Amino acid sequence: QSALTQPRSVSGSPGQSVTISCTGTRNDVGGYNQVSWYQQHPGKAPKLIIYDVSKRPSGVPDRFSASKSGNTASLTISGLQAEDEADYYCCPYAGSYTLVFGGGTKLTVL
């Protein structure tokens, strides 16, 4: 059980925007500018889509954006597409050379 809180599920229609939150503490999300986000389709390995709070790896569409305020990090997906339907996990640095994953959020594209 993760100490980080993510909504169990979110949904949106194609073309809309959705935001997924990741709430932690000052010991993880709030303490460092190091939050990554991963997308995982069923039966597949996770894929890095955001690192260092808001940076996108090469090849990740700019429809994916992220930010952080206090102890909460947020991932926004704009212009929703059917292929965005997946599970999303936040992963902040938690000090002492450790990381922690959020519980995950299932995104449904209606």
Place this chain on the structure above:
Amino acid sequence: QVQLVQSGSELKTPGASVKVSCKASGYIFTTYAMNWVRQAPGQGLEWMGWINTNTGNPTYAQGFTGRFVFSLDTSVRTAYLQISSLKAEDTAVYYCAREMTMKPPHAFDIWGQGTMLTVSS
């Protein structure tokens, strides 16, 4: 291309041990740390820890000390995860994942395909 290829599925009985391998290719193995991530059936991701591929020094997350051991064989560019005294609750997919920066642990840009471990009598 840069990739991590893991060993195949395992079926083990309680109390046994297992060693999962993760073979790297397409980059200098000792440049980037290797992380391990567990995902139980229908559950989320759990970070297990990482190993410095230059020094071999491992760091284990809480809950993954004692029965879990990370190791390397740099001559064959391979990282290993060994789990001893297996329990039913160890049933999960285990992923290796490459650290993308020089400041681990940080973020994982390359993932193995996962190794399914089933522990059952």
